[in-house]
Amino acid sequence: MQLAWKVDKGSKVRLKNYDPDFIDPYTDRALASAELEKLSEELGELQQLLAAAQHHSLLIVLQGMDTSGKDGTIRNVMAQVNPLGCEVRSFKGPSSRELVHDFLWRVHRVVPGRGMISIFNRSHYEDVLVVRVHDLVPEKVWQRRYTAINNFEDLLVQNDMIILKFYLQISYEEQEKRLLARQEDRTKAWKLSSADWAERKYWNDYQQAYEDALSRCSTPNAPWYIVPANRKWYRNLLVARTLVSTLRPYKKEWQANVVKRGEQERTRIEKLQQAGDNPIEARSLLSNQGTLSV
Amino acid sequence: MQAAWKVEPGSNVKLQDYDPNFVDEHTDPALAKAELEQLGKELGELQELLAAAHHHSLLVVLQGMDTSGKADTIHQVLSRVNPQGCEVRSFKVPTSRELDHDFLWRVHRVTPGRGVFGIFNRSHYEDVLVVRVHDMVRQEAWSRRYAAINDFERLLAQNDMIILKLYLHMSKDEQESRLLAQQKNQTDAWKVTTADWAERKYWDDYQEAHEEALSRCSTDEAPWYIVPANLKWYRNLLVARTLVYTLRQYKDEWEAQLVERGERELALLAQQGHLAQTGSRENKRSKKS
8 A cells, every 4th residue: 555655764855756746546536535534543543552552652743835734634634533642732933931942842841651642733843944944043053953853753762652754745836726725715814824925935945954854864763754745635645544554563562561551450459459458558559559669 | 279070071980989088188178168158159140140141051960879968069059049040950750741751851841941050959860870770671771871861961062051960979988977967866867768778788789870871971061070079068169169160161251242132232222212211211210229
């Protein structure tokens, strides 16, 4: 089954080699909606297992030019996921409180803990994208951020975080169409800002910045995926397929974890019941419930 | 003047080579008090400059065995620093929420921002100390943490954080006499727990773990210092000296930044035509006070 295009570590990405209109020959639009429905249902089940197993966490990074459909992807793909276990974080221009810290500070605070899914709508990659395109910091500073990002993502992965990074690729013409459509549609006009047209002038700079980020920060455990995104329905389908096929291999392990956790709790409860008339022992059993103690 | 012993990057620390009773020959307890007073005052001034310049931040990491005097050092050395610009963070056993994350998560959240002094009473180094000594995670997990710590501290340093890490070095005998003294003293007895005596059994393991942390994580941008700490008055003095000597080097830069910031603000005000008005109002106020 066709997934989003994975960027292999060390490869040199040229975005013009990836067709934003691409559709694989085995998929057609009529079948896509049923498939997406099925996939997002499976995603919901996988999320429940991830939450119950309480071992891995999942981080999904969404990047793309304005109008590439980051919000739409979240809405359509994550529709069946329990919001209790899923946080969406949007990264806007940093606040003054955030700016007194290193660029990863505000990101690290909101990474998902074990059992949780976080979706980053934009991310720390903005610090090598918009920041680079608009010279918001000297080149020397943004240049060393690629390494800092790789180190940071390594740390997260070592702590059992599953990381997927999606770049939603639309064409320059498609963006224009979408901006115009928003202007014409009164119910969509609120999404517009004059900044969209201004940013569009930097299209080539952004493409170049994306190529660098995708090339330098795709690692086996935190890979970048390029998603052809001119067609919304195919974009959603590919993101869903990529997510599900990444998570599926963990299913057995999570099920086993869940069973093991259940057994541990049951033993603890039995001990507690036996100690019922001994309050001191009962208390010490209860206080031992934490994972670690120093 | 003698400061704490800096651990050169890449060196192999053997703690037995460092005398916890050391006192340099130019210092005696009688003079030390006046000097500490003087240094504490200078530290207060430097902190005000750092806060106003709003460019660097300072992180002081304090590590040491139980009773080595981490809390007391903070009290004695930093008492002249404006508490508004100084945050002390103590790292205890991680909560269950903290345990859901990587070991640096809870630390990164509380690092000081520009213009702020941050003091860590214990720190992320506990994750290669107590955690290693008591096998709380597999060796594979703790042994890769040294590199993670170095990467993390480099990120902070690149963001203009001045980092100093101080290991308060005390002998095993000294620890025993401190624990016994605390137990005897009614007002100090609450400080001693059975855990303190239990942990003492792991003394050698802790020394080895400290040696490795000091050897592997002392870098140019975030050096470790070893402080002889059997004598409390000398420990305080060396910590104060080390802090002041490090920060003094930035003084000119901070003063220049302040002037520059002031000029920028004045220019902005002039541009908006507020300058004359505001100026006269300021004058009135200052006359009143």
